[in-house]
Amino acid sequence: xxxxxxxxxxxxxxxxxxxxxxxxxxxxxxxxxxxxxxxxxxxxxxxxxxxxxxxxxxxxxxxxxxxxxxxxxxxxxxxxxxxxxxxxxxxxxxxxxxxxxxxxxxxxxxxxxxxxxxxxxxxxxxxxxxxxxxxxxxxxxxxxxxxxxxxxxxxxxxxxxxxxxxxxxxxxxxxxxxxxxxxxxxxxxxxxxxxxxxxxxxxxxxxxxxxxxxxxxxxxxxxxxxxxxxxxxxxxxxxxxxxxxxxxxxxxxxxxxxxxxxxxxxxxxxxxxxxxxxxxxxxxxxxxxxxxxxxxxxxxxxxxxxxxxxxxxxxxxxxxxxxxxxxxxxxxxxxxxxxxxxxxxxxxxxxxxxxxxxxxxxxxxxxxxxxxxxxxxxxxxxxxxxxxxxxxxxxxxxxxxxxxxxxxxxxxxxxxxx
Amino acid sequence: xxxxxxxxxxxxxxxxxxxxxxxxxxxxxxxxxxxxxxxxxxxxxxxxxxxxxxxxxxxxxxxxxxxxxxxxxxxxxxxxxxxxxxxxxxxxxxxxxxxxxxxxxxxxxxxxxx
Numbered sequence: 001x002x003x004x005x006x007x008x009x010x011x012x013x014x015x016x017x018x019x020x021x022x023x024x025x026x027x028x029x030x031x032x033x034x035x036x037x038x039x040x041x042x043x044x045x046x047x048x049x050x051x052x053x054x055x056x057x058x059x060x061x062x063x064x065x066x067x068x069x070x071x072x073x074x075x076x077x078x079x080x081x082x083x084x085x086x087x088x089x090x091x092x093x094x095x096x097x098x099x100x101x102x103x104x105x106x107x108x109x110x111x112x113x114x115x116x117x118x119x120x121x122x123x124x125x126x127x128x129x130x131x132x133x134x135x136x137x138x139x140x141x142x143x144x145x146x147x148x149x150x151x152x153x154x155x156x157x158x159x160x161x162x163x164x165x166x167x168x169x170x171x172x173x174x175x176x177x178x179x180x181x182x183x184x185x186x187x188x189x190x191x192x193x194x195x196x197x198x199x200x201x202x203x204x205x206x207x208x209x210x211x212x213x214x215x216x217x218x219x220x221x222x223x224x225x226x227x228x229x230x231x232x233x234x235x236x237x238x239x240x241x242x243x244x245x246x247x248x249x250x251x252x253x254x255x256x257x258x259x260x261x262x263x264x265x266x267x268x269x270x271x272x273x274x275x276x277x278x279x280x281x282x283x284x285x286x287x288x289x290x291x292x293x294x295x296x297x298x299x300x301x302x303x304x305x306x307x308x309x310x311x312x313x314x315x316x317x318x319x320x321x322x323x324x325x326x327x328x329x330x331x332x333x334x335x336x337x338x339x340x341x342x343x344x345x346x347x348x349x350x351x352x353x354x355x356x357x358x359x360x361x362x363x364x365x366x367x368x369x370x371x372x373x374x375x376x377x378x379x380x381x382x383x384x385x386x387x388x389x390x391x392x393x394x395x396x397x398x399x400x401x402x403x404x405x406x407x408x409x410x411x412x413x414x415x416x417x418x
Numbered sequence: 419x420x421x422x423x424x425x426x427x428x429x430x431x432x433x434x435x436x437x438x439x440x441x442x443x444x445x446x447x448x449x450x451x452x453x454x455x456x457x458x459x460x461x462x463x464x465x466x467x468x469x470x471x472x473x474x475x476x477x478x479x480x481x482x483x484x485x486x487x488x489x490x491x492x493x494x495x496x497x498x499x500x501x502x503x504x505x506x507x508x509x510x511x512x513x514x515x516x517x518x519x520x521x522x523x524x525x526x527x528x529x530x531x532x
Contacts, residue, residue, distance in 0.1 A: 008438035044467035047448040140437030
């Protein structure tokens with residue numbers, strides 16, 4: 001019996017979500033202990049016997065039995081989910097109630113409940129993302145620190161503090177309340193967007209880690225469609241954006257494992273299935289009156305995906321989409337991308353003008369691809385010396401060896417061919 | 419061929435618990451190792467894991483003490499029954515055990531022939 005890759009991680013999130021629903025959010029730590037126990041048991045037993053037919057069901061059943069033990073034993077000492085108290089108190093209703101919460105559909109809802117709870121307004125965005133990764137995706141503190149290129153102590157502090165706030169919030173987010181649901185949904189979108197972006201553009205040098213972050217963001221986003229209140233155009237647009245970006249990831253590294261710029265990628269390596277799925281979701285997102293930044297980012301990715309060769313890219317369309325994005329969510333990085341599109345359309349000099357006109361330009365001073373864009377446009381204008389200076393500046397800001405190597409190659413490209 | 423018991427011993431450390439991902443990886447290594455021994459006909463019986471709790475009964479007074487067994491630095495976490503030509507080959511088989519990565523040990527003991 002071959003186990004699915006990351007089975008434990010995925011099951012950890014599902015089990016913690018369900019157990020917290022039953023134990024109450026104040027007993028989050030207890031839920032985590034039960035999950036750890038279930039894994040320890042699996043580790044011991046499967047070692048000798050091999051994995052069971054249905055490993056997920058085995059883990060769930062183990063967690064459920066342990067939960068029943070605790071509910072019986074600690075009935076008087078602990079308070080569990082307040083709204084369930086009367087069902088958990090009597091032997092007549094205890095088992096059926098717990099069974100109900102471990103049914104597949106209930107588990108899905110529990111994950112949504114947890115996802116919305118993690119996006120608590122009292123938590124800063126980066127803490128929400130870390131909490132989602134930790135609780136719902138089963139990432140340890142070290143694994144999160146690795147993915148975010150941060151140190152263990154900083155992430156541990158962030159997670160401990162966030163868990164305290166979550167555990168102190170009295171109860172999990174109630175997903176049945178349509179008004180509350182709609183009010184919290186944008187924060188959930190944002191957290192999943194940031195999680196995906198950390199994977200796609202993040203600083204970690206390990207592409208495997210980054211692919212995992214993207215996959216987790218996509219998995220959680222897909223959970224949203226299954227809930228009628230979350231299946232709204234913005235959700236489809238967010239998922240479309242993720243699919244269309246993820247479709248390009250197989251081509252982001254060339255044959256020798258080096259970063260490859262969008263223009264140089266072997267487009268035959270783009271994932272056609274993901275592009276088709278992204279297009280389908282983008283079509284689904286095109287209803288209603290609301291235009292979100294996810295719609296625009298997905299549309300930009302779709303224009304790129306449509307071009308079989310870089311020369312066929314509809315830069316005019318892309319530049320106008322960046323205009324729209326600047327209105328919806330202005331930022332120096334968006335402005336930089338807009339300038340690059342304009343350079344494609346009207347020449348490198350126009351691109352450089354646009355870059356110089358970016359508001360809050362100083363916020364890009366540690367962003368390696370700001371200097372790289374300057375270098376690229378100067379190189380295209382024939383200013384090799386200036387271009388080289390920019391690429392060197394970019395190299396100083398490189399966040400990992402892959403970026404450094406990529407920028408080194410661009411610096412070499414500034415040499416006059418002999 | 420002779421029979422040997424592998425006793426898997428682990429120290430009880432205060433190290434932080436492994437992440438789900440690490441646990442899955444450890445388990446897959448064990449499963450692969452057991453499978454390999456099985457395919458080579460070396461595994462007479464995979465054996466069993468042992469619970470980390472229990473009792474120790476000792477002395478003329480038959481005193482009953484609760485586990486975990488604080489007196490011994492390491493405890494037996496499980497056992498397997500292995501077939502090998504001689505102790506040298508049994509030891510060689512044990513070298514593939516993933517327990518060494520987590521600082522554990524394998525005690526290789528020949529089963530006495532009656």
